Amino acid sequence: xxxxxxxxxxxxxxxxxxxxxxxxxxxxxxxxxxxxxxxxxxxxxxxxxxxxxxxxxxxxxxxxxxxxxxxxxxxxxxxxxxxxxxxxxxxxxxxxxxxxxxxxxxxxxxxxxxxxxxxxxxxxxxxxxxxxxxxxxxxxxxxxxxxxxxxxxxxxxxxxxxxxxxxxxxxxxxxxxxxxxxxxxxxxxxxxxxxxxxxxxxxxxxxxxxxxxxxxxxxxxxxxxxxxxxxxxxxxxxxxxxxxxxxxxxxxxxxxxxxxxxxxxxxxxxxxxxxxxxxxxxxxxxxxxxxxxxxxxxxxxxxxxxxxxxxxxxxxxxxxxxxxxxxxxxxxxxxx
Amino acid sequence: xxxxxxxxxxxxxxxxxxxxxxxxxxxxxxxxxxxxxxxxxxxxxxxxxxxx
Numbered sequence: 001x002x003x004x005x006x007x008x009x010x011x012x013x014x015x016x017x018x019x020x021x022x023x024x025x026x027x028x029x030x031x032x033x034x035x036x037x038x039x040x041x042x043x044x045x046x047x048x049x050x051x052x053x054x055x056x057x058x059x060x061x062x063x064x065x066x067x068x069x070x071x072x073x074x075x076x077x078x079x080x081x082x083x084x085x086x087x088x089x090x091x092x093x094x095x096x097x098x099x100x101x102x103x104x105x106x107x108x109x110x111x112x113x114x115x116x117x118x119x120x121x122x123x124x125x126x127x128x129x130x131x132x133x134x135x136x137x138x139x140x141x142x143x144x145x146x147x148x149x150x151x152x153x154x155x156x157x158x159x160x161x162x163x164x165x166x167x168x169x170x171x172x173x174x175x176x177x178x179x180x181x182x183x184x185x186x187x188x189x190x191x192x193x194x195x196x197x198x199x200x201x202x203x204x205x206x207x208x209x210x211x212x213x214x215x216x217x218x219x220x221x222x223x224x225x226x227x228x229x230x231x232x233x234x235x236x237x238x239x240x241x242x243x244x245x246x247x248x249x250x251x252x253x254x255x256x257x258x259x260x261x262x263x264x265x266x267x268x269x270x271x272x273x274x275x276x277x278x279x280x281x282x283x284x285x286x287x288x289x290x291x292x293x294x295x296x297x298x299x300x301x302x303x304x305x306x307x308x309x310x311x312x313x314x315x316x317x318x319x320x321x322x323x324x325x326x327x328x329x330x331x332x333x334x335x336x
Numbered sequence: 337x338x339x340x341x342x343x344x345x346x347x348x349x350x351x352x353x354x355x356x357x358x359x360x361x362x363x364x365x366x367x368x369x370x371x372x373x374x375x376x377x378x379x380x381x382x383x384x385x386x387x388x
Contacts (some may be wrong), residue, residue: 004381006362007369012384015366020384031382035373064381071379108386 003068004032013107018088022183023135023190024113025228028055029183032067038081040070042183047137048224054182058148066180093119117232121307128304129194129221129294132232135186136221141214143171151185153203163214165203172209173202194221222294234308234329236299237269238262238277251282251317259284260297268330275327278318285315302329 009015019037022029022044028051029044043063047053073079090107091097096115100107120126138145142158143165145151151172156165173179174188192199201212240260243253253259262281269275277283283298284290286305295301298314306312308331313324363369366382373380 001360001381003378005369005373005376005378006360006381006383007366008362008364008383008385009366010364010385010387015384027386029384031380031384033380033382035370035380037370040379067379067381075377106387109384 001064004064011106012109012112013090013101016087016089017112018085021085022187024109024111025134027051027109029109030060030063032063032070034071034074036081037084038074038079040067040074041180042187043181044183045135045186046227047135047139048227051227054145054147054186056148059150059182062150063181063183070180095119121233126232127194128232132225132228132303133194133221133223134228135190135223137223138185138189140220140222141216145182147182150181151179159217159220160201160212160214163201163212164210165201165212165214166205169203169205169210171201172204173200175200176202192216192221196220219294225300232303233331234303234306234310235266235268235331236302236327237266237274237330238283238299239264239266240283240297240299242296243282251284253282253284254290257284257290258292258295258297258301259290260299274330275314276325277314277316277327280318282317283314284317286312288313288315290315 012020019039020031022042026044026046030042031039032041032043033039041063043060045054070079090112091101093112093115095118096107096111099105099115100111117126117131120131142156142160143153144155144157146154149170151170153165153167153169153171155167156169171179171185174185175192177188179185179188189199197216199214199216201214203210203212240262243251243259243261245255247261248255248257248259251259260283262277262279262283264279265275265277269277286298286301289301289305292301292304295304302312306329308329311326311328313326315322315324317323363372369380369382372378
């Protein structure tokens with residue numbers, strides 16, 4: 001470690017968030033870079049299971065060793081300086097500047113993403129399929145990493161197995177871009193267009209690079225959103241559990257529908273009575289729609305298909321009787 | 337909560353490892369770190385984390 005200059009940033013008010021671009025729902029993240037501000041690699045990343053799924057001291061040591069190796073290559077001229085992205089600072093987001101910087105509040109990492117999305121929505125450029133489903137889970141396509149060993153594959157299943165990936169392979173590149181850590185892999189994977197149907201992965205196998213063409217399944221990017229519930233508006237202010245096929249059949253609801261049982265009501269909804277749903281209600285329709293290609297719950301349908309402030313009509317069942325309820329969706333209160 | 341625990345754990349592990357070298361110093365100013373890296377020719381290990 002003495003071979004590194006170590007620095008810690010706990011306030012990103014004046015950080016170039018374009019240079020240090022990442023999934024801002026990670027609150028612990030590392031960059032290995034040089035004094036030209038050329039980034040060698042990233043360390044960090046998480047999934048829906050836990051914030052530390054992909055963090056370990058041994059994989060960090062591997063990353064630091066790789067960083068030194070890349071630094072030597074950079075100094076030797078083997079690696080050219082990367083083009084620096086156009087600088088972007090938290091103060092460049094008008095709403096963030098007004099709500100946070102002007103009030104001398106800390107620009108928490110997730111706020112960068114939250115306000116960026118607010119501005120995109122205001123501009124009409126928000127792509128919810130990309131922004132809600134950040135950092136897709138590599139396990140969806142069958143990659144299970146041996147986390148302490150960095151990017152060594154512990155088990156290859158499903159799509160990656162079909163493409164020839166094997167346990168023991170070490171992932172080294174994605175679509176021609178080198179990746180040195182899980183943080184690199186997740187960052188590059190997240191950058192794929194959501195309509196991508198194939199990607200190229202380079203693995204090291206027995207000391208030799210092997211190129212794998214991996215066919216991506218439909219909705220390869222769908223991930224569990226529970227840990228990033230604040231990222232995209234609106235807030236439906238309730239949580240539900242998808243009904244089983246048997247439960248839907250018993251109630252005479254569509255088998256492919258997103259009918260779900262309300263499990264909890266948001267505190268905001270309770271305080272301001274924004275809707276009158278109760279735990280145990282079965283919500284089976286939103287604005288008359290019961291089936292969606294992505295949403296498996298009514299609140300996910302609302303988040304995907306409506307904007308904050310929209311009025312939606314819920315079809316629900318309470319005490320065995322069907323009824324309708326009008327709900328106005330809510331904006332987020334960003335502060336703790 | 338688990339996120340905070342993870343952050344705390346990794347952050348604690350790092351200084352424990354680094355403590356072997358008393359000369360190691362964590363800059364809390366990014367610009368200072370870049371200047372030192374330029375002067376010494378060392379790479380930078382940069383941590384982003386919330387204030388404890």
